[in-house]
Amino acid sequence: xxxxxxxxxxxxxxxxxxxxxxxxxxxxxxxxxxxxxxxxxxxxxxxxxxxxxxxxxxxxxxxxxxxxxxxxxxxxxxxxxxxxxxxxxxxxxxxxxxxxxxxxxxxxxx
Amino acid sequence: xxxxxxxxxxxxxxxxxxxxxxxxxxxxxxxxxxxxxxxxxxxxxxxxxxxxxxxxxxxxxxxxxxxxxxxxxxxxxxxxxxxxxxxxxxxxxxxxxxxxxxxxxxxxxx
DNA sequence: TATGGTACTTACATAAAAGTATGTAATACT
DNA sequence: AGTATTACATACTTTTATGTAAGTACCATA
Numbered sequence: 001x002x003x004x005x006x007x008x009x010x011x012x013x014x015x016x017x018x019x020x021x022x023x024x025x026x027x028x029x030x031x032x033x034x035x036x037x038x039x040x041x042x043x044x045x046x047x048x049x050x051x052x053x054x055x056x057x058x059x060x061x062x063x064x065x066x067x068x069x070x071x072x073x074x075x076x077x078x079x080x081x082x083x084x085x086x087x088x089x090x091x092x093x094x095x096x097x098x099x100x101x102x103x104x105x106x107x108x109x110x
Numbered sequence: 111x112x113x114x115x116x117x118x119x120x121x122x123x124x125x126x127x128x129x130x131x132x133x134x135x136x137x138x139x140x141x142x143x144x145x146x147x148x149x150x151x152x153x154x155x156x157x158x159x160x161x162x163x164x165x166x167x168x169x170x171x172x173x174x175x176x177x178x179x180x181x182x183x184x185x186x187x188x189x190x191x192x193x194x195x196x197x198x199x200x201x202x203x204x205x206x207x208x209x210x211x212x213x214x215x216x217x218x219x220x
Numbered sequence: 221t222a223t224g225g226t227a228c229t230t231a232c233a234t235a236a237a238a239g240t241a242t243g244t245a246a247t248a249c250t
Numbered sequence: 251a252g253t254a255t256t257a258c259a260t261a262c263t264t265t266t267a268t269g270t271a272a273g274t275a276c277c278a279t280a
Contacts, residue, residue, distance in 0.1 A: 185226085
């Protein structure tokens with residue numbers, strides 16, 4: 001019996017929310033999109049995020065298998081983040097949320 | 111100039127997350143789905159939620175225009191909640207999240 | 221008079237998430 | 251020796267979210 005098989009209660013939505021929940025993760029995934037981005041670029045793309053939260057979430061997303069982290073052995077350091085195959089599966093979720101958000105905004109202006 | 115028009119920075123994703131963020135809201139919307147549900151039913155359907163959180167979130171979702179609340183003037187009281195038209199627009203988001211969650215679960219069992 | 225059912229409300233406590241401020245390593249350039 | 255660059259790390263504080271426990275109103279029925 002493998003892990004998870006003993007527990008029939010694994011809810012896909014809950015598992016997903018463990019990964020994409022929180023204030024910054026969707027935005028990070030969204031900003032990276034199909035292209036790799038350096039740490040410094042991310043800071044500029046999401047000015048409101050603190051450095052602490054940015055590396056923390058980059059780390060978490062990497063640990064969850066959503067991001068690839070590629071470090072170049074250079075000084076000053078250079079690190080690139082990109083979406084993994086499964087990480088890219090988050091993009092359609094973001095699209096749906098975006099569509100819903102737009103409808104919300106239109107709705108309330110009437 | 112109406113509210114919101116002065117601020118060009120309204121991000122649909124952020125607006126959406128204000129509404130569907132948090133631990134319980136998606137689950138509540140999911141449980142109601144296409145059918146109206148009474149408060150007591152919701153408690154049974156989501157046993158892990160506390161009464162406080164349940165009414166609090168039902169109230170919030172109603173205030174956001176996601177839920178309709180219909181109270182019958184009876185004793186003991188009877189209240190039914192159902193998704194509004196725009197509330198139903200959340201269902202496809204949940205579907206996408208569910209699909210992603212399933213992929214996550216499959217992925218990690220290999 | 222007491223009990224039960226239903227949909228709440230309130231005060232209080234705890235836990236989780238996020239923010240602030242400061243520090244570090246390694247090397248290149250001045 | 252001093253400064254800059256880049257990607258972090260760490261301690262600490264504040265804010266936000268969630269949980270616990272108890273109580274309320276209303277009437278019906280036993």
